[in-house]
Amino acid sequence: MSRIELHIAAEGLTLPAPAAPVAAYVPTVLVDNLLHISGQLPFAADGQLMTGKLGSERDLAWGQAAAERCGLMLIAQMKAALGDLDRVERIVKLGAFVASSADFTDQPKIANGCSELMVRVFGEAGRHARSAVSVPVLPLDASVEIDAIVAVRP
């Protein structure tokens, strides 16, 4: 088990199986030393997709948990693409999309569910740039979708 996977276990978390793309694309593309990861949806530990909109149907705690699950799905894709999570040099950028009603303004708190996971798991290497915005609805009515760019060691 790699150093990073020990961190994940120490958090009481289990790395999920990486999700197959819902459609005609691939989960990750590695070009030079940058891994581009497709937008990940929040599948819970039991495999159920976390659905519903913030502000109207779901509360802050739900949204943060959903963002954390997106983060775990991102890490599962890194593991599948790189073999060893210790090859992660830096989480460079997260793009967080929050499904919400038009009066919901706590997108940053939601996205923190993923951002804080990255720092807990990768330490300094987990500190990333980020954008976080609302959207009216996401694929399969997911509550959150997050994509990523990750710098990797050869």
Added chain:
Amino acid sequence: MSRIELHIAAEGLTLPAPAAPVAAYVPTVLVDNLLHISGQLPFAADGQLMTGKLGSERDLAWGQAAAERCGLMLIAQMKAALGDLDRVERIVKLGAFVASSADFTDQPKIANGCSELMVRVFGEAGRHARSAVSVPVLPLDASVEIDAIVAVRP
């Protein structure tokens, strides 16, 4: 005619003229070996912009056709920037924005209109990472907007 342009012709498709930006920016920026392409709107073969929202005003087939047109506009920008489409090494990432009502959850099927075109035209090199989300409305009421990052050969 390049190998890739023969593929395009074999698909019964014609490469459109690359769109001039609607505003104060440029269609593409090449930095190192990555070509960043501005968000492209779905201009049909007759030059008309494909408008209207999925879920309320437009159906799945319309949206998929619009996404395919965004894909052709992206390829037209690659051709304009690179001269020869055979210089495309890999479609790295697509960012797909679908204008829709708040109850529309088939963003992946819409974005496939573009994703499948990339694979038909570029083969393995066309397999990319992707995010696909809804937005309430797009520039000029377009149905779909898609931007891209493309790895190129020197």
Added chain:
Amino acid sequence: MSRIELHIAAEGLTLPAPAAPVAAYVPTVLVDNLLHISGQLPFAADGQLMTGKLGSERDLAWGQAAAERCGLMLIAQMKAALGDLDRVERIVKLGAFVASSADFTDQPKIANGCSELMVRVFGEAGRHARSAVSVPVLPLDASVEIDAIVAVRP
């Protein structure tokens, strides 16, 4: 004062203090020669956040001014990360998110508030690729959020 900062002064503009992230992430990540900048919100010269949605609550001029303030916040982050703005080689890509009602279709005009600032400040190096879309709402009810990728000299 660097050449670029003289341009900013010549525009009658003052570089704001770079914003602290609203949450658990960092403002910028530099990897190889690319600086990834987190989504910036439009803080006015007096430090007030420019809020409200285009199409319903705010007009075009407001939105353009908000986008220009996002641009200044982006430049403030470049200065904080690079020390000297003359190290900016090229503004590569802007991602503009406009908070709006579902009938607002002038996203490109809004985003121009930022795009034109980049060209006034950086000249040819300020010409960038861009995507511009609407979203139903942004963090803290901001009117506009813009993130960026910037190529830098060593």
